[in-house]
Amino acid sequence: MTDTNALLHVLEGLRLRRMTATYKAVADAIGLTPPGQIQALAALLEAIQEDDARLERPQRAAMVIQNGKDPIPRPGFFQQLTALGVYQGNDRGAEAAMWHQNEIERLYGLGPEG
Template identity: 40%
Template sequence: MSVRIARQHWQALLGELDDARRQRHLVTYRALIERLQLPPPAMQVLAAALEHLAALDARAERPLRSALVISQSASRLPRTGFFECVERLGRFSGPPDGIAAASWHASEVARVFEFDYPEVP
């Protein structure tokens, strides 16, 4: 099954991530779904959009903005699918729930906070 995000939701997602980056904070999947008012299947739509954004950032050799989106769980890390995606992109290798994942994620978030992304048209 292929899921797509509407253009207005995509633009809003980029705006939310840019705000989070400038304010140097992380945002949960749930908060993004609510703020963007994504239609069902909201989590699948958001996950697909974040994976697409990760691929775009990786291709442009930029830090991955999708790293700013985390689970509400105690781990405060992105979901397993994020780590599977970044492994496919060649950015991370290892278990998605260990010390290496947490360390890599913290480093990537710091890189995102410091990077100056081009304006979205």
Template identity: 40%
Template sequence: MNDSAPSVRISKQHWLALLNELSDARRQHHLVTYRALIERLELPVPAMQTLTAALEYLAALDARADRPLRSALVISQGASRLPKTGFFECATRLGRFSGPADGAAAASWHAGEVARVFEFDYPEMP
């Protein structure tokens, strides 16, 4: 997110619901689309910006704690079954990924990150 972008905040209720949805997806070894999360969480407008900001914040928390990025479980509805390019840009800023945000390298890294998320035992959140 650039410095001129307005700050987007997510309510504690929505944040905890997001963590719960990602935890369920991880336990079931499923990926979830951005649209499904927005609908399940009933995020208010601007829903996509709110979800994106929350996922980037979660990625930063996971990276800081040296954990796999749970935000990797959220993907686009399109045929690629990959996250949006912003996810890869965020992962690059966090030092987790380098390379173009689309193509074979991104798909391969994403598949590995998803596998690590599925295998990792995350601490329970308050």
């Protein structure tokens, strides 16, 4: 399985360019292949979420979003945040979208060293 270093590199590039990317695009970028591509990415993202929560940093995994009408992470992202005590709310809908937007703004506001 790919370690988190490649994923952290991709996430930092997204942050510096003030962009988000879909799960599929990020999985492809770090060399994950089907079957189980998105599940493997989710496991790596959860590890990063745990580190960010422990260090009280903005959630870098927020830059990975689902493909579709709601450009926010999948419900599992928010469920993990709830388990980590970082977020207490719905895992979809307006509340999740607002939290996500605020977190993205926090990430984009960090300096070049993150």
